[in-house]
Amino acid sequence: IKLISDAGFQGEITSVSTACHQIEVFSRVLRTSITTFLEGGVEVMEKNLPEFTKMVCHGEHTYLYSQVMMNILAQEQKGGSNIRRICQELQKCANDRGLDVTPITLALSGAAAYPRACQALSSMLSKKALNPADITILYKMYSDNQYPPPPVDLIRVPAFLDLMIESLFKSNVRLNQEHKSKYIYLLSYATSVTETYKKGVRKNIEKKELKPTTQALEKVQVLCSQNKNASELLVDVATLFQCIKFPVIAIGVLAWVDEILSDKSYFKLNTDHTPLHLVLVDEIVTNHILLHQKALDLLIRLFESSFDELDVLVRLELKKTVLDRIVHVFSCGCVLPVVNYIRERHTRQDTDISLIRHFVSEVLDVIAPPYTQEFVNLFLPLIENEGITGKLRSDDGNDPVSEFICHCKANYAAT
Amino acid sequence: FFNMAAGDTALWLHNKLGSTDDLWSGKTICAQLSQDKLQSIRGCFHTLQPHVKVKLMMSFLHIPRRNVDSWKGYLEEILMMAIHDTDQWVSMVGEILRTYPATGGLNLELEDNNGTFAEVLADLKKLVRKSMDVKMLPMECQFLNKTALLATTGQQPLPTKHFALKRKPKSATLRAELLQKSSEAALNKKRN
Numbered sequence: 001i002k003l004i005s006d007a008g009f010q011g012e013i014t015s016v017s018t019a020c021h022q023i024e025v026f027s028r029v030l031r032t033s034i035t036t037f038l039e040g041g042v043e044v045m046e047k048n049l050p051e052f053t054k055m056v057c058h059g060e061h062t063y064l065y066s067q068v069m070m071n072i073l074a075q076e077q078k079g080g081s082n083i084r085r086i087c088q089e090l091q092k093c094a095n096d097r098g099l100d101v102t103p104i105t106l107a108l109s110g111a112a113a114y115p116r117a118c119q120a121l122s123s124m125l126s127k128k129a130l131n132p133a134d135i136t137i138l139y140k141m142y143s144d145n146q147y148p149p150p151p152v153d154l155i156r157v158p159a160f161l162d163l164m165i166e167s168l169f170k171s172n173v174r175l176n177q178e179h180k181s182k183y184i185y186l187l188s189y190a191t192s193v194t195e196t197y198k199k200g201v202r203k204n205i206e207k208k209e210l211k212p213t214t215q216a217l218e219k220v221q222v223l224c225s226q227n228k229n230a231s232e233l234l235v236d237v238a239t240l241f242q243c244i245k246f247p248v249i250a251i252g253v254l255a256w257v258d259e260i261l262s263d264k265s266y267f268k269l270n271t272d273h274t275p276l277h278l279v280l281v282d283e284i285v286t287n288h289i290l291l292h293q294k295a296l297d298l299l300i301r302l303f304e305s306s307f308d309e310l311d312v313l314v315r316l317e318l319k320k321t322v323l324d325r326i327v328h329v330f331s332c333g334c335v336l337p338v339v340n341y342i343r344e345r346h347t348r349q350d351t352d353i354s355l356i357r358h359f360v361s362e363v364l365d366v367i368a369p370p371y372t373q374e375f376v377n378l379f380l381p382l383i384e385n386e387g388i389t390g391k392l393r394s395d396d397g398n399d400p401v402s403e404f405i406c407h408c409k410a411n412y413a414a415t
Numbered sequence: 416f417f418n419m420a421a422g423d424t425a426l427w428l429h430n431k432l433g434s435t436d437d438l439w440s441g442k443t444i445c446a447q448l449s450q451d452k453l454q455s456i457r458g459c460f461h462t463l464q465p466h467v468k469v470k471l472m473m474s475f476l477h478i479p480r481r482n483v484d485s486w487k488g489y490l491e492e493i494l495m496m497a498i499h500d501t502d503q504w505v506s507m508v509g510e511i512l513r514t515y516p517a518t519g520g521l522n523l524e525l526e527d528n529n530g531t532f533a534e535v536l537a538d539l540k541k542l543v544r545k546s547m548d549v550k551m552l553p554m555e556c557q558f559l560n561k562t563a564l565l566a567t568t569g570q571q572p573l574p575t576k577h578f579a580l581k582r583k584p585k586s587a588t589l590r591a592e593l594l595q596k597s598s599e600a601a602l603n604k605k606r607n
Contacts, residue, residue, distance in 0.1 A: 023503040024531040031535045038546040045551065059438025059466075060473045061508050068511055069536060072523050079543040081568050085551035092554075099439055103476040112519025115480060158554035191558045194566040209560050235604055237597035248558045279593050282586045289574065290557040328586040335577040368581035375577040 020058040023065075029055065030066055034073075037086055045086065053093040063094060064104055071108050088158055095159070102126045109157075114150040117141055121160065130163050132179040139182035142189050151202065155190045161248075164190075168221050169252040170259055175225075184221065188213040191248040216243040217252075224256045229269075230276040237276070241283055250284045250291055257281060258298050267318055268309055278321065282328050292334035299325050300341060320358050327362045339378045346382065356388050364400040369407060376412045380405070421458035428456070428463060432470040441473035448478065453489035460493055465502040472497060472508050475515060483516055490516040503529065548572065 019029045033052050037045040056066045067087060074083040094101045102125045111118035120134035142149045164187045167173045168180075175183070192209040195202055220243045223236055233240075244250050257277045260266060267275075285295045303322045307315045330338040342359050345351040360382055371379075383389055389401045397406070431444050460468065475483070475490055483490065494516070497509025507529055514522040526533040550572065556564055564571075 023507055023529065027531045027535045031539060034539055035542060037551075038542055038549055041549050042551050059469070060441055061438070061469045061504060064473070064511060065507065068521060068523060068525070069532070069539075072525075072536060073539055073543050076540060076543045079545070079547045079549070081553050082546055082549050082551045083543060084553040088554045100442065100477075107476065107515065107519065107521050110520065115519065118519070119480065156555045156558075161555060161558050190555075192560045192563060194563050196566075206562075209562060213560065231600075234597050234600040237593055238601075241594075246560065247564075248560075251558060276593065279586075279589055282590060288557070289571075290552070294557070324585050327584050331580060331584045331586075333574045333576075335575075362584065366580055366582055366584050367578040369579065372575060372577045374575075 019055060020062050026062060026065070027069075030069065034070070034083075034086065038079075038082060042085075045089065049089055049093060053090060053097070056090060057094050057097060057099060060099075060104075063090075063099070063101065066090070067104055067108060092158070100126060105157075109154065110151070111154055114141070114154065117150045117154060121154065121157070124163065125157070125159055128159075128163070130167050130183070132176050132182075135179060135182050135186065138186055142186060148202070149205070152190060152193045152195055152205075155186060161187070161190060165248075165252050165255050168217075169224055169256045171225075171227075180221075181218075184214055184217050187248060188217055191246075213246055213248070216246050217249055219243060220249050220253065224253065233276055240280060244280070244283055245287055247288055247290070250288050251294070253280055254284060254291065254294060254298060258301075261298075261302055264309055267307065278325055281325060285329050285332050285334075289333065292329055292332065293337065296326070296329050296334060296337060296341075299329065316352065316354070319352075319355055323355060323359050324362065327359065327366070330363065331366055335375060336378065339375070339382075343378065343382060346385075346388070353387060356382070357392065360388055361392055361400070364404060369411070371408070371412070373412055376408050380408050380412075420455045421462075424452065424455040425459040425462050428459075428467055428471060432467045433464070435466055438466070438470065441470040442477035444471070444474050445477045448474070448482075448486075450486060450489065453486055453493070457489060457492055457496070460496050465500075465505050468497060468500065468502070468505045469508050472505075472512055475512060480519065483519075487516040498528075507532070 018025075020026050033048065033055070036048060037052075055062070057063050067090070070083050070087045070090075074080045074087060076083070091101055091105055102122050105125070106112075106118055106122050111121065117138060120137040124130050124134050138155065141147075142155070164183060167175050167183055168187070188210055189207075192207075192213040194206045196204040196206070219239060223233070223240065228236075240253070244253060257280055260277055281295055281298065284291055299322055303319060303326070307318060310318065326338055326341075342356060346356050363379075364383075383401055383404055392401045393399050394402075397403075428444070432440060434440065456471070463471070472494065475494075478486070491513075494509045494512055497505050498513065500506045500509065507525070510525055510528045511521055514520055526536065552568060556568060559567065
């Protein structure tokens with residue numbers, strides 16, 4: 001194995017335990033994987049992550065070694081944040097496998113200098129649940145006016161932020177009302193405060209946005225926790241739109257909407273053509289590029305639910321409404337993931353063709369050249385497909401479908 | 416007597432950590448560690464199999480902090496023996512944990528310990544610097560206010576524009592309708 005590795009064929013070494021046995025071989029396989037991720041980006045990483053996790057998580061020591069290597073790389077000023085993302089994905093996968101990686105995460109985070117905060121965090125992260133006592137410890141440290149607070153990065157941990165959102169916006173978590181303001185303060189602090197460092201020493205803590213973030217979060221958290229139905233919420237739309245501009249609130253509202261829409265009776269009881277909650281998703285997508293994928297995931301889940309309890313025609317209408325939201329995500333710039341998804345549905349032949357047709361015609365309604373070659377490559381096959389667009393074409397060729405085909409043939413390379 | 420105790424301890428460790436099927440089981444011995452135990456582990460460390468040595472050291476990360484503080488000397492001695500071990504995994508793990516008993520942090524100055532590590536790290540560093548535009552953003556970024564995001568990751572490149580928009584999608588009308596209904600509802604509420 002070492003000979004194969006020395007000869008440079010890392011990709012050929014597929015057996016995990018073989019690769020992990022010798023540190024030299026393991027290091028090189030690790031290098032090959034990280035290189036692939038850096039060259040391929042998020043999609044390639046997500047595809048290869050299960051295999052990568054399996055290798056890295058072979059033992060606690062291989063996980064430690066890999067995280068140490070990547071943490072050193074993540075400190076690079078240029079490009080380091082790419083590696084940080086890989087570290088986090090790996091950590092999440094390990095967690096999902098039931099492995100207790102919290103001690104390694106914290107030992108690498110620089111939390112050791114703040115043992116009390118570190119202990120509070122680690123107990124919550126290990127148990128995957130927040131508790132008032134530990135939250136109070138953190139709250140005191142971050143709101144203290146006498147002593148400088150720990151670095152904001154300490155609580156800017158994805159797993160911690162997720163737990164916070166769950167506590168504040170999901171109904172299955174019973175939040176202790178007496179301590180609620182501490183949760184809100186900490187979450188606002190983590191998302192709004194910026195620190196300036198010079199040569200590793202913290203020079204300044206900017207808290208200008210802390211108060212407005214806290215206030216908005218308080219407002220929306222109350223609205224979401226009151227169990228109001230859509231018509232009762234109508235008067236609060238302007239407030240919700242306003243507050244959704246804060247990314248953290250948008251994430252909370254998405255989690256809340258997700259839960260509400262998962263309730264089977266929601267669409268049965270709601271007769272509005274476009275339910276308020278779906279318009280909130282639109283608004284979030286309009287405001288936050290970084291939340292496109294999250295919103296799309298939610299819409300896809302919704303699109304694929306069976307809605308058994310609804311009449312066939314109502315069900316089809318509802319799916320069109322969801323597709324309109326997906327078209328909205330598309331129009332806001334999340335183009336390739338959306339078209340890829342629709343293509344996948346079409347290939348699998350498990351989606352009513354009228355729905356694919358609906359998507360295509362809504363898209364043609366809003367887009368105009370210039371197109372990218374990449375987009376044409378993906379979208380043109382759907383448009384050229386007789387089964388999908390036959391009914392949308394007219395004999396004289398004066399229709400959006402024929403025009404699109406014509407334009408692409410004249411201006412783009414054949415696909 | 417000392418050898419007996421050390422032999423017992425070696426056997427105990429072998430029973431607890433000898434399996435190669437589960438390489439995450441280090442922490443299972445934490446509750447049974449004590450000052451005496453560590454003392455006799457120090458005596459038998461060189462006789463242990465490499466993977467047992469590695470798992471033993473990994474257990475250090477799961478020991479409650481106050482115990483780490485009071486056992487610091489023993490832990491460090493064991494780590495020092497590990498650093499000089501001929502097995503490369505053993506010495507690497509020892510090296511990474513070298514600073515842990517004293518500071519709670521890990522040692523990231525590892526290039527001198529292991530040639531491959533240094534080689535791979537150097538290769539990847541070059542690649543990382545070149546990969547600025549891949550933009551796999553850290554997960555917490557989606558939570559951050561604009562100012563905080565800018566401070567962490569710098570200006571984001573604009574997403575590729577795949578087409579021009581000739582009109583707004585249906586969603587725009589719906590939004591306007593909803594706002595209209597909302598202000599009517601607010602008016603009604605005021606009247607009543």
